Amino acid sequence: MQLEGAPVTELVVAPVTITPTKPLTPTHVKGLLWTDVLVKASARAGGVRLVWNNRMATVTTQAAAFWHHLDLTEPHTDWSRESETAIGERYVRFHAERRTADLRAVGARLARADKDGWIHPAGRRMLDVWRAQLDLLGVGELGLAADRPLATTAETLLDILAARGLLIDHRRYGGPVHLDGPRWGLPLRQLVGAHGHPNYLLPILRELVPMIGPGRHFLLVHDDGITADYLLLERVLAEFGARTARLALSRVPVGGTVRSSRYGGWRGATLGDLAAASGSADRAAYRLGMRLYFVGTLHRRSAQPFRMRLLRRCVGRAARLLGRAAADGREPAGRDIRDPLSRLRTPQGYVDPYRLTVSLLGRPVGPPAPELRAIYT
DSSP: OOOTTOOOOEEEEEEOOOOTTSOOOHHHHHHHHHHHHHHHHHHTTSOEEEOOOTHHHHSSHHHHHHHHHHHHHOTTOOGGGOOHHHHHHHHHHHHHHTOOOOHHHHHHHHHHHHHHOOOOHHHHHHHHHHHHHHHHHTOOOOOTTOOOOOSSOHHHHHHHHHHTTOEEEOGGGTOOEEEOGGGGTOOOEEEEOTTSOBOTHHHHHHHHGGGOOTTEEEEEEEEGGGHHHHHHHHHHHHHTTOEEEEEEEOOOOBTTBOOOGGGOOOTTOSHHHHHHSOOSOOHHHHHHHHHIIIIIISOTTOOOOOOHHHHHHHHHHHHHHHHHHHHHTSOOOOOOOHHHHHHTBOTTSSBOHHHHHHHHHTOSSSOOOHHHHHHHO
């Protein structure tokens, strides 16, 4: 367990999970790019570990119920030929129709996902699309192709929580299991339904609680629409001695509306759409420009809607910044950037992506040095 006053030797960055059931929207892209810049910059100033495990997203009722629906309605579809948009539209329709799920069948898929790492072919197709898009974007390896069991079992984690008195457990009566949020002035939050199906917080806790130890500081990255859940998650981790901090990012309105991706409204603004937009910028300018927009323009609490025109301007500015080095025919002189990055570190131990990006945008002349380009492209 984390020892009070022990020096921090490793920053553990745990971004919110994304179920592979829909395209990556501007809100997802913002979270991924903030995380990418934060991890790359903070790693140059200290030890960093990024936590990403597909089972944190797939061992959830949200994913399993949708995939069961696909098996029932389209048992013969070749999902390897389907686009991300087509799969995402099915996901939107599934939520709009609000069908009653076969709880036993959903439970069987959850068990397969938990034990064997099973993912429906539609989910695997979505992961393949994401990998290609994130590779083009230059996002560091998240582990989308990796498969490993969660750090502890659901039963063990529930026993650990119960031993601390953190649960309201009605399983003996055929009921659900809740986290006891009211002890901290927070709402009750269901962890396990009456039929044994987990809420998305359970696999997150199964992965993070066993990681708690001396010298580790946990940074929980999430969108502000689920702040209540992450306040509770932070309190639970702290109960076991973890040093914790949260980085809550505002969602990005599309078409003037902020909504969950399950309700649609993302057509024309997915990561695939952004990557396919016409223009003359090369890959490096695309990568830098996307970060200038999603990190530097859409700051942490920005309420700005997604604007393709402004994104294009950021990519154009990135192309001009990078083009100066090519025009000079030489790279700018390298320098040790650890000290400047250390000055941009927050009290929680991570380099602030927004402050770093603003400092880059404020450079009076010349392109970013190679060390900064490694962070941004």
